[in-house]
Amino acid sequence: MRRADRRSGLTLDLVEGAECLLVDGGGRLLGIGEMARASGLSISALRFYDGAGVLAPASVDPGTGYRRYAERQLPAARLLAGLRRIGMPLAEITRVLELRGSDPSAVSRLLDAHLRRLEEGLADARREAARLRVLCTAAEPSAEPSTEPEGRLTVPGRELAAAVDAVRFAAGADPGLPMLGGVHFEIDRDVLRLVATDRYRMAVSEVAGDPDHRCEGGAASGHSRVTVPVSFVDAARALLTGGWPATLTLGSAAVGLRVRDRRVTGTPMQHDFPDYHRLLRTATGGPDRRRVTVDVAGLRERLTAAETRTVVRADDGARCAVSVLAVDATNRLTVSPADAPAAPTDPVVRVGVNREFLLDALDAVGPGQLVLELDGPIRPLAVRRLDDDRAFSILMPVRV
Incomplete structure (x- = not known):
């Protein structure tokens, strides 16, 4: 008995009592489970794409609703499975299936456009991951007093002024990220390092200590670090106008800068600055x-x-x-x-x-x-x- 299936456009030869149905031209009809195994699409995916009008079965039993697919639909199903794996939208999958045999250049353009979207999405994800690293590495204010030792270093005033000018612009102003609202000062042996970031930009500058003044206090390694508010940074910058040596003191309870007989003091911020070393390695x-x-x-x-x-x-x-x-x-x-x-x-x-x-x-x-x-x-x-x-x-x- 021969019957034309309106949904698939195929002509079917039905063999009564036979497990296997033959499509016009001698091809075999596959049950939905067999089609799923052969194509790489799940049974639920085949049902979805049937309902969406993307891949209709060759035959649907009117009594049971059981779907059968022609063997010659396998290439389209396998192509659909591949497009699904790379996340192509349904409308574009439909276009690819329509054009695959008639306009290969149009198919290529659709694939290129989708790849560009994937690359842009990855770029967005990288930027968001960088922002999340800042949030994850910046701790909440500590309830316990810091045990960070005090450090002291004398540096040339003009060089410190230049270092402040090189980083001040990058300090954050987002009240939701208070750990970024200052400048990080770090004494590492005989080098003073300043770092500021608002997560969209970062500025780093270093000043070598006066060779006649070694780092005093601090740990045995001569390492001390604190983050200070921009109000202290701006007040300290105002003292650095005459080129005189400047002595910086960093402590967990107070920070200070002395230039000759003038001095400015401040209180460190009680927020941990993000691990800028890791950010620098990434960037x-x-x-x-x-x-x-x-x-x-x-x-x-x-x-x-x-x-x-x-x-x-x-x-x-x-x-x-x-x-x-x-x-x-x-x-x-x-x-x-x-x-x-x-x-x-x-x-x-x-x-x-x-x-x-x-x-x-x-x-x-x-x-x-x-x-x-x-x-x-x-x-x-x-x-x-x-x-x-x-x-x-x-x-x-x-x-x-």
């Missing part, structure tokens, strides 16, 4: 990073003149103006708005940055030349002084 390094030397004034002029695109940050809804920095194979740097298409000759590196943050970083570097380190659209951008690698800042990229 910098790599043999494939491009290093471009540029003139600060020239880059500032190009950033100011170029149009930008306004982007709304997904995590906090803040709006920012985004510029794109692109570097070609000859190490030539160009600046364009975020929605500008890539040049005919694809750049080696192309990364979107918050223009305001980059201008702040240029202010911190000062006049002259700097080195930009770029490593693709999802890795942070590093801004370094050309003649002094002890001070640098890191900017998180913005998806473009």
